[in-house]
Amino acid sequence: xxxxxxxxxxxxxxxxxxxxxxxxxxxxxxxxxxxxxxxxxxxxxxxxxxxxxxxxxxxxxxxxxxxxxxxxxxxxxxxxxxxxxxxxxxxxxxxxxxxxxxxxxxxxxxxxxxxxxxxxxxxxxxxxxxxxxxxxxxxxxxxxxxxxxxxxxxxxxxxxxxxxxxxxxxxxxxxxxxxxxxxxxxxxxxxxxxxxxxxxxxxxxxxxxxxxxxxxxxxxxxxxxxxxxxxxxxxxxxxxxxxxxxxxxxxxxxxxxxxxxxxxxxxxxxxxxxxxxxxxxxxxxxxxxxxxxxxxxxxxxxxxxxxxxxxxxxxxxxxxxxxxxx
Numbered sequence: 001x002x003x004x005x006x007x008x009x010x011x012x013x014x015x016x017x018x019x020x021x022x023x024x025x026x027x028x029x030x031x032x033x034x035x036x037x038x039x040x041x042x043x044x045x046x047x048x049x050x051x052x053x054x055x056x057x058x059x060x061x062x063x064x065x066x067x068x069x070x071x072x073x074x075x076x077x078x079x080x081x082x083x084x085x086x087x088x089x090x091x092x093x094x095x096x097x098x099x100x101x102x103x104x105x106x107x108x109x110x111x112x113x114x115x116x117x118x119x120x121x122x123x124x125x126x127x128x129x130x131x132x133x134x135x136x137x138x139x140x141x142x143x144x145x146x147x148x149x150x151x152x153x154x155x156x157x158x159x160x161x162x163x164x165x166x167x168x169x170x171x172x173x174x175x176x177x178x179x180x181x182x183x184x185x186x187x188x189x190x191x192x193x194x195x196x197x198x199x200x201x202x203x204x205x206x207x208x209x210x211x212x213x214x215x216x217x218x219x220x221x222x223x224x225x226x227x228x229x230x231x232x233x234x235x236x237x238x239x240x241x242x243x244x245x246x247x248x249x250x251x252x253x254x255x256x257x258x259x260x261x262x263x264x265x266x267x268x269x270x271x272x273x274x275x276x277x278x279x280x281x282x283x284x285x286x287x288x289x290x291x292x293x294x295x296x297x298x299x300x301x302x303x304x305x306x307x308x309x310x311x312x313x314x315x316x317x318x319x320x321x322x323x324x325x326x
Contacts, residue, residue, distance in 0.1 A: 004048040005120035006326040009113035011041040011098065011106065012144045012151065013178055013290055015224075015236045015282060016217035017243040020200045020210065021156075027137050028156025028163055030200070031213035034220045035144045035151050037171070038178060039320025043106065045094040045113035047077075047121040053089035060094050060110075076111065076138050077118055084122040098315065107192075111138040112145035116323045128322065132164035141192075148322035149173060150224050155214070171319035174227050177298035180315040181267075181305045183260040183287040192285040195247055195254045205246035212242065229294065233280030236292055240282040247285075256286050260310020264289035267308045271301060 018033035058065045058073045065073070077090055092114065096106045115135035120126060128146050136143035136153070143164060144151040149171040156163045190198075200206055216239045223232025247254040261283065268281040268291050279293040279301050291301050295318070302314045 002121055002123060004046065005117040006044065006046040007113040007117040007120070007323050008326050009043050009045070009109045009116070009145050009323045010037050010039060010148075010320045011043070011109045012037045012141065013282065013284065014141065014144075015232070015239065015292070016213070016220040017239045017282075017284070018140055018153065019196050019243045019246070019285075020206065021140070021196065023156060023158040024197075026156070026159070026161050027140055028158065028160070029140045029153060030155060030210050032152060032154045032217040033141075033144070034168065034217050034224070035141075035153075036176065036178065037145060037148045037151060037320050037322060038317040039171075041098045041109070041180075041315065041317055043094060043096050043109035043113050044326065045092065045110065045117050047114070047117040048091045048093075049086070049088040049121055050091050051088045053091065056089045056092065058092045058094070061096060072111075072138050073114065076114060076134060079134060079137070080118045080122045080124065084124050086122050090118070090121065107139045108141035108145045111135045111142035112323055114138075115142070116146065116325075120325065126325075129164045129166075131323070132166075133162065136163060136165070137161075146323050149319050152217075152221070167322070168221065169224055171321060174224065174319070175295045176319060177293055177295050177301075178317045179291040179293065179298055179302045179305055180317060181260070181264040181289040181291065181308065181311045182313050182315060183258050183264070183289070183310060184312070188256065188286050190254050190256070190285070195250075195256075195285050198250045198252070198254055199247050202251040203246040203249045205242075205249050209242055209246050213239070216242070229278040229280075233278060233292060236282050237280050240284075244283065256283065258287040258310065260308070260312075261287045261289055263308050263310045264291075264305055267304050268301075271304055275300075277301065
């Protein structure tokens, strides 16, 4: 047993969206999702075993985390302790180098890093598939951040706890860019977990989403494999707009858009329709707009989004590696 480990992970943004669970207890997604792991949007997480502790201590971005966040961390650590036979509690320190809990997949990168760091600190062998399963139980999107490049997490089968993400294509496959238009630095009001639960229970569009999402994911996979933006881009936009439509049609409605979001979406459409740039938008459960384009167009897209009213700054991201031991 090493007793300590530090891991660097990256956020991922789903091009084919995950929204909704078909097994709440095992945190299994109802639809397949395909994502891109993003450089430089990183999380650094350290796990240090301390036999003197009576309970785990979780520090996020320099502050002791809230009860709900700490419970999820402790639950993951309990699973690792059960597998390793080591009972010592742990001190966990995690820092995101991008906005936390605002729709930029900070929980995905955080739990991916924690899953790998905890396994190493408690003396379990490095196994990214097992770490992906462990991370998925805490945050389904975290299963994807264990791996680099372009990653798929299939839909889960109720009762089957073996579901893990896997790398579809390495980061070197296609030098795409995601230009993130940051709308706010604040935490969002409705978490992804709560939002998708409301959608599953109340949205009249939920069944249609579950039926249609696999076809959108297949189109995203095809576009990536063929390096065809004309296939990938429309499929990416179709997935995010369908996800937000069913969230907005929930009771009570869940709305992640802010005025700056709409302005940024208009900028992306204008660049495509008036300037002929192959750029397409996506959004997760948060107000930020991510513009997908090829590397050659990224600076122009970032410049235009940076001038858009309601956008406070931009982050330029490309395909990055999976988790790394520091």
